[in-house]
Amino acid sequence: AQTVTQSQPEMSVQEAETVTLSCTYDTSESDYYLFWYKQPPSRQMILVIRQEAYKQQNATENRFSVNFQKAAKSFSLKISDSQLGDAAMYFCAYIAAYSGGGADGLTFGKGTHLIIQP
Amino acid sequence: KAGVTQTPRYLIKTRGQQVTLSCSPISGHRSVSWYQQTPGQGLQFLFEYFSETQRNKGNFPGRFSGRQFSNSRSEMNVSTLELGDSALYLCASSVGVGDEKLFFGSGTQLSVL
Numbered sequence: 001a002q003t004v005t006q007s008q009p010e011m012s013v014q015e016a017e018t019v020t021l022s023c024t025y026d027t028s029e030s031d032y033y034l035f036w037y038k039q040p041p042s043r044q045m046i047l048v049i050r051q052e053a054y055k056q057q058n059a060t061e062n063r064f065s066v067n068f069q070k071a072a073k074s075f076s077l078k079i080s081d082s083q084l085g086d087a088a089m090y091f092c093a094y095i096a097a098y099s100g101g102g103a104d105g106l107t108f109g110k111g112t113h114l115i116i117q118p
Numbered sequence: 119k120a121g122v123t124q125t126p127r128y129l130i131k132t133r134g135q136q137v138t139l140s141c142s143p144i145s146g147h148r149s150v151s152w153y154q155q156t157p158g159q160g161l162q163f164l165f166e167y168f169s170e171t172q173r174n175k176g177n178f179p180g181r182f183s184g185r186q187f188s189n190s191r192s193e194m195n196v197s198t199l200e201l202g203d204s205a206l207y208l209c210a211s212s213v214g215v216g217d218e219k220l221f222f223g224s225g226t227q228l229s230v231l
Contacts, residue, residue: 033218043206045222091161095218104174105151105163106220 002027004094006109013082014117020067021077021112023092031097034068035106036077040088048090051075053097079114087116120145122211122223130229136197139226143190143211149173150192151220152184155206164207167192168215196228204230 004025013019025034036048051059051068058066063080079086092109123142131137143150151174152164163176167186184194190211196203206227210220 035218037222042224043208043227044224045208045210047219047221050219093161097218105153105166105176106161107163108161110160 002107004109008112010113012115018080023075025073025094029096034075035093037091038088084116124223128227135199138195141192141209147211149212151210152194153208199230
């Protein structure tokens, strides 16, 4: 079974600085997707960024970028120019690509609580 | 376009009761999946529905069930509630099965006393 591990329960960063959140995963699949979701106090899970495993190029969305190391099964999130609104729980997640038998849903890590210091 | 809507936002029940939670997906989305979020276990996949059929089910007891209607709206039901069922239940919708872009609602917070 696949597992997703986030080793940093909490991270703190000064506003306007850069922070990197770590994520490792374990899977025997070769085709899959990786995600970072943000969960603010409103509780809604918001997709931050998505990476297809077959793409070598790291995904980027404005101030958010990932460092995807497929061989190492590592998928870290870098937030540049941190803003107060970035404060939230961040979850790393994995899903196998659809194979016709149906996916097993997202597998989530335990989350990293990101604190932004003004 | 309206997002995923979950009702109610909060629910308080007692042990032994049953509960039904509702989820309305984004218009045009035909797949609905459910997740349970607890401080101890984190986020866990419950089940996924597409075209009124359950496609996948996570590792939960049979007390947890769901269904999907022809308009793609979904309900999940938990019977014989236990204290450990207290959790945030999140619903997510996507265009179809195998579509990995999930859009989540704000969840229903269930407290079992």
